[in-house]
Amino acid sequence: xxxxxxxxxxxxxxxxxxxxxxxxxxxxxxxxxxxxxxxxxxxxxxxxxxxxxxxxxxxxxxxxxxxxxxxxxxxxxxxxxxxxxxxxxxxxxxxxxxxxxxxxxxxxxxxxxxxxxxxxxxxxxxxxxxxxxxxxxxxxxxxxxxxxxxxxxxxxxxxxxxxxxxxxxxxxxxxxxxxxxxxxxxxxxxxxxxxxxxxxxxxxxxxxxxxxxxxxxxxxxxxxxxxxxxxxxxxxxxxxxxxxxxxxxxxxxxxxxxxxxxxxxxxxxxxxxxxxxxxxxxxxxxxxxxxxxxxxxxxxxxxxxxxxxxxxxxxxxxxxxxxxxxxxxxxxxxxxxxxxxxxxxxxxxxxxxxxxxxxxxxxxxxxxxxxxxxxxxxxxxxxxxxxxxxxxxxxxxxxxxxxxxxxxxxxxxxxxxxxxxxxxxxxxxxxxxxxxxxxxxxxxxxxxxxxxxxxxxxxxxxxxxxxxxxxxxxx
Numbered sequence: 070x071x072x073x074x075x076x077x078x079x080x081x082x083x084x085x086x087x088x089x090x091x092x093x094x095x096x097x098x099x100x101x102x103x104x105x106x107x108x109x110x111x112x113x114x115x116x117x118x119x120x121x122x123x124x125x126x127x128x129x130x131x132x133x134x135x136x137x138x139x140x141x142x143x144x145x146x147x148x149x150x151x152x153x154x155x156x157x158x159x160x161x162x163x164x165x166x167x168x169x170x171x172x173x174x175x176x177x178x179x180x181x182x183x184x185x186x187x188x189x190x191x192x193x194x195x196x197x198x199x200x201x202x203x204x205x206x207x208x209x210x211x212x213x214x215x216x217x218x219x220x221x222x223x224x225x226x227x228x229x230x231x232x233x234x235x236x237x238x239x240x241x242x243x244x245x246x247x248x249x250x251x252x253x254x255x256x257x258x259x260x261x262x263x264x265x266x267x268x269x270x271x272x273x274x275x276x277x278x279x280x281x282x283x284x285x286x287x288x289x290x291x292x293x294x295x296x297x298x299x300x301x302x303x304x305x306x307x308x309x310x311x312x313x314x315x316x317x318x319x320x321x322x323x324x325x326x327x328x329x330x331x332x333x334x335x336x337x338x339x340x341x342x343x344x345x346x347x348x349x350x351x352x353x354x355x356x357x358x359x360x361x362x363x364x365x366x367x368x369x370x371x372x373x374x375x376x377x378x379x380x381x382x383x384x385x386x387x388x389x390x391x392x393x394x395x396x397x398x399x400x401x402x403x404x405x406x407x408x409x410x411x412x413x414x415x416x417x418x419x420x421x422x423x424x425x426x427x428x429x430x431x432x433x434x435x436x437x438x439x440x441x442x443x444x445x446x447x448x449x450x451x452x453x454x455x456x457x458x459x460x461x462x463x464x465x466x467x468x469x470x471x472x473x474x475x476x477x478x479x480x481x482x483x484x485x486x487x488x489x490x491x492x493x494x495x496x497x498x499x500x501x502x503x504x505x506x507x508x509x510x511x512x513x514x515x516x517x518x519x520x521x522x523x524x525x526x527x528x529x530x531x532x533x534x535x536x537x538x539x540x541x542x543x544x
Contacts (some may be wrong), residue, residue: 085396101285107369114337117276121331123270123271132278150456161528173389191367197356218374240328258330300467378407387513444485
């Protein structure tokens with residue numbers, strides 16, 4: 070393996086990169102559910118246009134199995150390695166600096182692009198509410214980034230309090246949607262046939278089904294801001310996943326089976342708004358309900374901004390990304406530089422696709438790019454789980470996944486299959502190629518520059534200590 074070089078951080082360096090502990094189990098639950106809940110409000114519906122209701126239902130079932138294995142495996146690793154690095158930290162200990170960086174880079178792509186997908190959905194809802202033209206949407210995106218990056222910079226206490234409040238409000242809004250569309254539910258609206266592309270339509274639906282759960286795995290990024298990460302992160306992950314499973318199947322079934330039907334819902338930037346219009350007419354009260362529907366998108370947008378801020382912070386603190394990005398605010402103790410740079414990158418990606426010549430929805434293209442990063446990170450995390458079990462069997466594991474090695478392997482296989490299916494959809498594959506170029510440029514950066522300037526951050530020190538201990542045992 071190509072050599073990497075380290076320097077030890079000074080006390081001043083670490084003092085400029087402190088975080089503040091605040092989160093308990095409910096804040097972590099809200100962080101996980103809030104990060105994902107927008108998937109019920111926007112994004113999943115594009116799968117109806119790709120593979121029909123039948124394809125989406127099969128894909129969602131398969132993806133639910135994957136996330137069960139993923140979340141339980143991550144819960145075990147997070148309790149054993151409670152660092153802000155999350156996925157990068159697991160892979161760094163299991164596979165060394167190159168494995169850690171590649172995993173972190175894939176997750177970085179996921180967390181930068183996911184808010185961009187969500188902000189496109191917010192722009193669609195706000196445009197429908199206020200009657201602004203489509204050309205105005207990038208201004209909605211810019212305004213949302215400005216407001217919620219500022220909120221995340223302001224302080225971790227305010228950020229977590231807002232996460233809990235907005236997540237609960239989003240769940241209430243989702244229940245209001247279900248109640249509104251149940252009276253008009255008709256299985257005939259699922260569209261006939263249920264499998265317009267045959268059972269194989271399930272494969273092209275996998276990226277969209279993933280949107281019901283994508284980003285719940287971000288919870289370990291809050292490890293250094295949690296009062297008791299060893300106990301609370303596993304609870305937050307498992308309770309959060311259980312909440313999301315109920316929401317996913319209810320939203321898919323009721324959303325596709327209510328007016329105006331799966332065909333119209335499958336191409337909309339505001340699918341829940343269509344259901345409210347069908348239930349109550351296009352009135353002022355309906356627009357108020359659409360505002361309520363925006364809450365779910367805002368919840369995820371806010372919490373994933375938190376995630377990419379911590380993810381960039383942890384990689385830059387270790388020298389994988391430029392170190393100046395990891396400096397925290399002098400009084401707020403939030404990674405303000407990472408938050409701002411991540412916003413610029415996400416907004417630029419959305420804007421670039423918006424103005425590029427194509428006929429596909431901007432949100433759907435970005436979604437496939439984000440999913441590429443996500444499933445690649447999942448594959449490396451499940452590989453890390455297997456390697457940690459084999460290389461460090463004596464590692465203290467306060468929590469153990471009830472699915473064990475089997476759950477991790479099955480989850481990894483489904484993640485690999487999902488990644489391959491991203492190349493099957495001709496409409497969105499150009500976006501995936503764009504994500505692949507991003508990923509390769511990141512590898513070039515590490516190969517020629519960053520690997521020579523790594524820093525012994527907490528994640529790196531822990532990984533090296535484990536490796537030295539293992540070497541001593543082998544001797």
